[in-house]
Amino acid sequence: MRSDNKKWFPLNIGRKNQEASNGCSCGKPSGSCGGHTQEVKKDGFEQVFDVKMDRRSAFKQLAASLAIGAGAVSTSCSMFSGEDSKEKAQIDWEEQFKGNYKLMTDEEKQATVDRLVRSYQLRTGKTINMSAKNAEEDVLFGYAFNISKCQGYMDCVSACVEENNQDRNSQMQYIRIHEMKDGKGFNFNEADDNYYHEVPAEGHFYMGTQCFHCDNPPCVNVCPVQATWREDDGLVVVDYDWCVGCRYCMAACPYDGRRFNWSKPEVPEEEINKNQHYLGNRLRKKGVMEKCTFCVQRSRAGKNPACVEACPTGARIFGNLLDPNSTIRWVLENKKVFRLKEDLGTEPKFWYFMD
Amino acid sequence: MSKHIIHRIVCVSFLTLVLCSCKHGEGEYHGITDKIAAESKNYHGTLSSEVHLEGIETIEITEGGHTFLIPERKGQIKSYACTECHSKPLAQLQSKDGKKAHWDIKLVHANENTMNCTTCHDGSGMDDLISLTGNSIDFNNSYNLCNQCHTKQFEDWTGGAHGKRIGGWAPPRASMTCVNCHNPHEPHFETRWPARFNTQKIKERE
Numbered sequence: 001m002r003s004d005n006k007k008w009f010p011l012n013i014g015r016k017n018q019e020a021s022n023g024c025s026c027g028k029p030s031g032s033c034g035g036h037t038q039e040v041k042k043d044g045f046e047q048v049f050d051v052k053m054d055r056r057s058a059f060k061q062l063a064a065s066l067a068i069g070a071g072a073v074s075t076s077c078s079m080f081s082g083e084d085s086k087e088k089a090q091i092d093w094e095e096q097f098k099g100n101y102k103l104m105t106d107e108e109k110q111a112t113v114d115r116l117v118r119s120y121q122l123r124t125g126k127t128i129n130m131s132a133k134n135a136e137e138d139v140l141f142g143y144a145f146n147i148s149k150c151q152g153y154m155d156c157v158s159a160c161v162e163e164n165n166q167d168r169n170s171q172m173q174y175i176r177i178h179e180m181k182d183g184k185g186f187n188f189n190e191a192d193d194n195y196y197h198e199v200p201a202e203g204h205f206y207m208g209t210q211c212f213h214c215d216n217p218p219c220v221n222v223c224p225v226q227a228t229w230r231e232d233d234g235l236v237v238v239d240y241d242w243c244v245g246c247r248y249c250m251a252a253c254p255y256d257g258r259r260f261n262w263s264k265p266e267v268p269e270e271e272i273n274k275n276q277h278y279l280g281n282r283l284r285k286k287g288v289m290e291k292c293t294f295c296v297q298r299s300r301a302g303k304n305p306a307c308v309e310a311c312p313t314g315a316r317i318f319g320n321l322l323d324p325n326s327t328i329r330w331v332l333e334n335k336k337v338f339r340l341k342e343d344l345g346t347e348p349k350f351w352y353f354m355d
Numbered sequence: 356m357s358k359h360i361i362h363r364i365v366c367v368s369f370l371t372l373v374l375c376s377c378k379h380g381e382g383e384y385h386g387i388t389d390k391i392a393a394e395s396k397n398y399h400g401t402l403s404s405e406v407h408l409e410g411i412e413t414i415e416i417t418e419g420g421h422t423f424l425i426p427e428r429k430g431q432i433k434s435y436a437c438t439e440c441h442s443k444p445l446a447q448l449q450s451k452d453g454k455k456a457h458w459d460i461k462l463v464h465a466n467e468n469t470m471n472c473t474t475c476h477d478g479s480g481m482d483d484l485i486s487l488t489g490n491s492i493d494f495n496n497s498y499n500l501c502n503q504c505h506t507k508q509f510e511d512w513t514g515g516a517h518g519k520r521i522g523g524w525a526p527p528r529a530s531m532t533c534v535n536c537h538n539p540h541e542p543h544f545e546t547r548w549p550a551r552f553n554t555q556k557i558k559e560r561e
Binding site for chain 2: 136137138139140144146149151152153154155157158169170171173177193194195196197198199200215298299301302303304308311312313314317318319320321322323324325326327328329330331334335347349353355
């Protein structure tokens with residue numbers, strides 16, 4: 001990839017590439033596997049067009065692109081539209097043809113984030129702060145939940161919704177707190193996840209679920225476009241701009257960790273959290289998946305996720321699994337911990353324990 | 356003909372060798388615990404949560420082999436030092452003609468047989484707390500008072516399983532101390548209504 005070659009200008013479909021075919025069969029999502037030295041990554045324009053596609057999808061791609069292109073051309077050539085709308089058209093054009101975030105270089109990541117920030121500024125006149133921070137070295141995030149401490153106050157749910165700019169209309173929430181009867185075990189069928197009475201209720205205990213950031217995530221394997229993947233620090237993330245909204249991942253998740261935007265997500269302007277991350281709480285659009293990211297915009301900066309910070313009972317513990325002195329490691333090594341549906345082999349990085 | 360077979364055998368065995376030598380995704384570790392054990396061997400984390408602790412006055416303590424920060428306490432108590440009012444012996448202050456003080460404090464902690472004010476407060480040296488055996492305990496280290504009975508909770512707290520972190524997850528570790536969450540005079544948590552109720556969920560499930 002040459003950086004001086006702007007990827008979105010030439011429209012030579014089916015251009016032969018000099019790159020070698022990727023012959024690795026190991027399926028490892030990150031890193032090299034020893035067989036070949038360098039995996040040539042396609043990006044941007046090439047990811048969209050330089051693939052074998054049938055006539056129908058080719059037409060679809062072209063039609064969508066032409067619509068954007070026509071808009072861009074008409075605005076940029078118009079004598080009447082202002083500089084702002086020309087810039088906006090340029091941004092839309094470049095955003096349309098950008099690649100999968102997973103495959104971007106750091107510069108490309110920063111470029112798309114800059115475009116999104118500028119685009120938001122042009123549209124609303126407000127400035128947001130968006131990060132493209134990569135996974136930190138020697139970090140693997142893990143979470144522990146104390147079922148004897150949770151009182152069912154749901155402060156975590158509120159904090160999560162405010163932090164992550166979730167759709168207010170559909171009242172989307174990543175976290176569910178299940179009210180379970182004592183003596184019935186973990187019976188999710190009979191549990192109530194939408195109670196409204198004084199808590200803690202007599203003879204009940206509370207158990208929270210959310211995305212468990214599995215180390216072997218079934219949702220990632222089923223994604224037909226690789227719009228969701230596991231980062232090096234263990235976070236399972238979604239590229240909202242690459243997601244096609246097929247909801248395979250939603251069906252594949254055994255923990256109900258994923259949410260779908262059936263309608264255009266709406267957040268009142270004054271409630272928008274402007275401290276954002278590309279893979280985290282930036283504003284989503286209609287028809288894409290989203291989920292808990294352990295508040296990537298916070299956790300990669302060393303902060304605790306919003307749910308951990310909001311919990312008044314200390315039932316939620318978050319930290320670095322690779323740090324032998326971290327509190328999460330102490331919990332795993334000294335408390336009797338368990339995970340949900342461990343037999344599935346999904347290896348969730350979310351443990352439950354009791355006092 | 357035999358040349359062909361030999362050639363084929365060589366090709367196939369070479370292929371299997373190539374395929375086997377390639378680590379297969381998740382097969383690299385048997386599970387997450389193996390992964391954690393292997394990858395934390397050469398741990399050298401760089402991230403610090405010091406910036407998130409700015410403006411919070413803390414003191415460093417070492418308990419049960421764990422060294423961490425807890426919030427400084429004496430500066431947070433409005434009427435500290437206690438001896439500013441407690442200038443006379445307690446018996447004199449308790450007389451009827453004296454000004455009433457601490458009338459709002461109700462002790463709901465264990466029962467009357469187990470606890471009263473002087474189980475923790477030192478009547479002869481009001482600026483400090485007192486242990487069951489009569490040793491002086493600083494207000495900043497009031498957890499030493501609680502751990503006389505709540506040994507299990509104390510152990511969990513020093514390890515990090517009980518209580519709550521301040522700042523972030525990254526080192527240095529700063530944890531709330533007992534009295535930051537529990538009112539020592541009334542340590543239980545109150546029942547209350549949940550923070551939210553999802554009306555859309557009700558509609559969806561109709």
